[in-house]
Amino acid sequence: MGRRWSVAPWKGRMVVSSESERFIADINTDFPEWYQDVVRKADLAESSPVAGCMTIKPYGYALWENMVRVLDDAFKETGHENLYFPALIPESYLQKEADHVEGFAPECAYVTHGGGKELEERLVFRPTSETIIWQTYARWIESYRDLPLLYNQWANIMRWERRPRLFLRTREFLWQEGHTAHGTREEAMEETMTIVNLYRSFVRDVLALPVFMGRKSEMERFAGAVETFAIEAMMKDRKAIQAGTSHFLGQNFAKAFDVTFQNEKGEREYVWGTSWGVSTRLVGTVIMGHGDEKGLSFPPKVAPIQVVIVPIYRDDTRDRVLGAAHELAKDLKAAGIRVKVDERDQLKPGFKFNDWEMRGVPLRMELGPKDLDKEQCVVAERVSGAKSPLPLAGIADALVARLAATQKAMYEAAETFREANTKEVDSYDDLKALMDEGGFGLAHWCEGSTCELTVKNDTTATIRCIPEELEGAGKCVVCGADSPGRVVFAKAY
RNA sequence: CGGGGCGUAGCGCAGCCUGGUUAGCGCGACUGCUUUGGGAGCAGUAGGUCGUUGGUUCGAAUCCAAUCGCCCCGACCA
Incomplete structure (x- = not known):
């Protein structure tokens, strides 16, 4: 199950497999592989000796x-x-x-x-x-x-x-x-x-x-x-x-x-x-x-870790930074935030940044000696990728607010994505084309099992549900008979 | 259940076609030193019944058969 990674031309060499193993498959071109990668590499679950469990x-x-x-x-x-x-x-x-x-x-x-x-x-x-x-x-x-x-x-x-x-x-x-x-x-x-x-x-x-x-x-x-x-x-x-x-x-x-x-x-x-x-x-x-090309992305309300603190230090600043990180973690915990200090000593900060992004943690706090001197920290958002300095004074409240904003932004992004891939279709050809390219098709249906089965046989898509809000007279997209409303067609898991 | 791919170290792979020293490589792990603000470097150490069973052979990771398991696509199905 080898995976090939494209050559970065300016580097003038192959990206060797040892490096690429740290990465995950492309979500856009290889979705099933991407799914397996994130589940396994983010340590969510693994398969067992008994097949299917x-x-x-x-x-x-x-x-x-x-x-x-x-x-x-x-x-x-x-x-x-x-x-x-x-x-x-x-x-x-x-x-x-x-x-x-x-x-x-x-x-x-x-x-x-x-x-x-x-x-x-x-x-x-x-x-x-x-x-x-x-x-x-x-x-x-x-x-x-x-x-x-x-x-x-x-x-x-x-x-x-x-x-x-x-x-x-x-x-x-x-x-x-x-x-x-x-x-x-x-x-x-x-x-x-x-x-x-x-x-x-x-x-x-x-x-x-x-x-x-x-x-x-x-x-x-x-x-x-x-x-x-x-x-x-x-x-x-x-x-x-x-x-x-x-x-x-x-x-x-x-x-x-x-x-x-x-x-x-x-x-x-x-x-x-x-x-x-x-x-x-x-x-x-x-x-x-x-999820996205970087891996998992968890909504703050269910994220196992909502804020991860990545300490940045050298030998001479280790105690100072780690001490401050744990103090901060205590404050955040008191404010109800699920927080973790990444103390893994053998890993560089850059690796940790990518690791926690892949694992879907909504907010990352970077904390180094320079920050402590300025009584600030750097906060990075998983969803937008934006990084900005925040004062340590009142940091718990600020992060609570950012988590709420992230929760909202994630819903809005998901809604935008769904809207962009949901279309009303009024001909059978249009429905077949849409099911072929992927997305939700809102189409009229006469409530007959025959027409439903026709769609399933032709496209493998099924009627996912019949929402009340889509009611309204029309003509069945398959047979042309009277329809009481549109239904949601899609391929499904 | 049908089609395709694959089982070799914890993970990812090479070796197999064309059988033959002691089965390699990278990552990871462990030890030491240097590093640490976007995926660190060097040196050393440990780690394998080659999925399983049977067969062919003087000799099998390699050839043959069976079997088990994993992944993808389809059929079936919450």
Whole structure:
């Protein structure tokens, strides 16, 4: 898998491989390789001895943890409680909902032996927990007084994917899955929408990425759901990624697992359900949504390290500079900033600059003896590359403000990028051309599966979602029939 | 599951076609000295069942077969 690097002509020699190994592939010409490079070289994760599974390393896990913290608070604020169901599910449970089993059976992993003996009934390692949860809810729910049930769990999931990629599609991954039960259709639908809107705000305000939010077509719907809603973000290669889903389950699982309650009038009714989730795929979403030719670029709100201090010293100034760096770090920490002092003694500052840029740290502080003499430091921004001196007095407040500005700038850049690569198209030829060059195509669709499939076969692009804001009469771009609105077409992860 | 590429030191590679001393190189690691404001230099040290199994041969990293794994494209799929 050798990589060739172009010769820098003025140097008059080949850039040797030892040098180029420090660099990453070109994001514009070799996106998949770029992705692998940044994940590996930034120490986010690596693949494991078991195909398709990954070891998440501390820097990558910290990113996930930051997302988990914000989301978990948001779930609790909206009235949800956490609990935990086991990973192993009796095979027979999975069989009870017809669409569900059809959707998940091909990618299930089974436990067949335990204690040295073959099990009487195989156990499925959960590909999602609807079945075991609804089986249990049947016992937990008796009356309208037990409703709503607003539960969430943080768990690992196993789906035997055929083509795994770190964070984007792994056989084992981490996620949260909310499973709620309600007394009325309206209430369950409201819950579905509350969560998908929560996901949208999270991705916008915390991950700094704009999304399209909308209904899924019947073809793209979750196995067992009546309606699926999703948020779709654009990656730097102009492909779409589904960043979160929220499902209105209707009474499908209640009927499959006989989950009923007595209403105020004493009548038995089936309960209404929802389920919703986001996963470690969000890490991949951030990587591909913000990365550039220099590597990763993390929004301050989730960056494991928000400010890195690179001390610059010689032997005779080491103690002075390092001492000042640690004092500053203490101040920044007190101001709530996630800060790190890069004390690696054997590396030159220049190397560290590039290293932390590749690893996506939003702000870098350079601190040397000359700065200390002037009671200042030099602050460099990852996104703009701009470097400027800042007085040490009041530095914590100044950096808090810069982090906020960076968060905003990153969202705006992502939005500009998405706008530039999103087009309304009104002919099938235009749609095919756009899907070929990459980007989101907003086109009218008659809601027929035949037309949807035609597009998929011709372009490999799919309908990512059907946003409410694109409603309005028109003619289907494929067949010319009446269309209730535009939908988002794109190639997707 | 189909097409293509690849498994040699922690990482990146050469060697294989045309079998033959002790399997090389760069980076990294370790030790020492000099360095340190945009990817440091010199000297020395350690590090390998050549993915695995079987076969051909006096002799296999090299030839043959099988097998496992990784990457890309496609099919399938959150």
